[in-house]
Amino acid sequence: MRNPLGSKVVDIKPSGIRKFFDIVQETEGAISLGVGEPDFDTPWHIRDEGIYSLEKGRTFYTSNSGLKELRVEISNYIKRTQGVEYDPIKEVFVTVGGSEAIDLAMRAMLDPGDEVLIPQPSYVSYEPCAILADATPVIIELKEENEFRLTAQEVLDKVTDKTKILVLPFPNNPTGAVMEKEDLEAIAKVVIEKDLYVISDEIYGELSYKGKHVSIVSLPGMKERTILINGFSKAYAMTGWRLGYACGPEIIMKQMIKIHQFAIMCAPTTSQYAAVEALKNGDEDVRMMREEYNHRRRYLLNKFKEIGLPCFEPYGAFYVFPCIKKFGMSSDEFCTRLLTEEKLAVVPGTAFGDCGEGYIRISYAYSLENLKTAMERFERFISKL
Template structure:
């Protein structure tokens, strides 16, 4: 029988995050700091709005673009946080999580052979989605000495006449790195000079700890060159609601919606009603959760210092990315042994690109009690291997 599976799909490696997540499920008594999912419940007033929408029988399709009211609230949110105006009818649409928006943006914008610049370490979906869109992923290795920020020089080194898109994944998963306004201005200059487009994944925009998040769309000349992607999973603890959004030029949005129309139809209706409430009245919830994450972040950094585990200070998302190079073992070996010997699961840095070798990702989207117990187990492991 003919092979029913496409070669480019077979060649894509499964997610390294899920590999360890699956092992944890089979390990009794294991503590996992591996999955980037808030431990908070979705705030009650947001859940209540979803319940109310069901009670009122609002179980119909929305438009392919999403509820008009939600798109208006997204527009209001970006205006008040970035002072940038998007037309809710033509420049915004609602997706099934930010992940769908990444996939749609790449499929809508690239032709076979176009090059997509992807800084790594970074979220696991960018490279596979580029390959599935028949683009050529070109990896930019972020450096610890730059606090894993992207520099204009690094972009210039990789640009060719085939380069079309730069993925901008900040605040960053897995490193927690953020880009300041000056960093973004230097990147924007290269993007404009080289006639590139940007996919800016800002899903962690509300989780920054050293000042306000700055989006590249707020810089002159960049709104028309950027697809801004965001969502509700991280800031509002709404991972299971599966809701995100994309904002960008009308001509690109039209093509993204076309693919969305045939593949998805529309995002979940109940989730959309809940998201309207989140954007209208959820700022205080976000503030409270952000303060708790920051408390956990500082705790882990202090613990790493006590344990002699090198780690730059991350100012975004809810991850730390300590170096384990001094122990003389690969990231995969370190994480495998840590899970087997101490029943503590963290993620190898290589799950986020080859340049993540020598690092591990630890999520602090877990309670302080869990983090304290995890640090006891990590300390036991380090004493054994030192």
């Protein structure tokens, strides 16, 4: 029989995060600190709005772009947090999670041979999405000595006449790194000078522990060059609702919506009504969850200091990215042994790019009680090495 598979898809490696997630599901008594999913329930008033929408029979398709009311609230949210105005009709649309928006942006903007600059370690979807869009991913290795921030010089060093898009994955998964305004200003200068576009993934924007999150769209000349991507999964504990959004120039949004129209139709209606409530009345919920994450973050950093494990201080998202190079084994071997010997699952840094070798990602989107039990196992494991 003829091979039924396309080589482009076959050659893409499956997610390294899911590999360990699947193993831990089959390991009795295992604790997982591997999945980036809030342990909080979606706040009740948000769930209640979703339930009410069902009771009222609001179970039909919305427009391809999403509920107008939701797009207006998204526009209002960005204006009050970043001081940037988007036309809710022409420059905002609702997607099935932020991941769909990343895929759509790349497919709408890239031609074969175009290059996409992807800082790593970073979220697992960027590189495969670039490949699926027939573009060439170009990796920029982020460095711990720079607190895993992206520098303007690192961008310049990788730009060619084929470069079209720069991915800005901050606050960062897996490192927890953030970008300061002055970092973004230097990068914006390069982007404008080299005539590039930016995909700014700000899904963790509300989870910043070092002052207010700054988006590159707030800088002069960058709104028209940027696709801003965000969603409700992390800040509002709405992972299962599968809802995100993209904001950007109308000329790009039209093409992204076209693909969305044929592949998806529209995001879940119930989720959209719940998201309206989240944006209108969810600020206090976000503040409460952020404070709890920060408490857990400080606990882990203090614990690493006690046991002598080097870890730079992350100021965003809900991950720590400690270095395990001194143990003389690969990240994958370290994580496999930790799971086998202590029934504790964390994710090897290589799941987020080859330059993640020598690091592991630990999520603190888990209760403090679970973290304390997990760290007892972790400390016991490294004391044997």
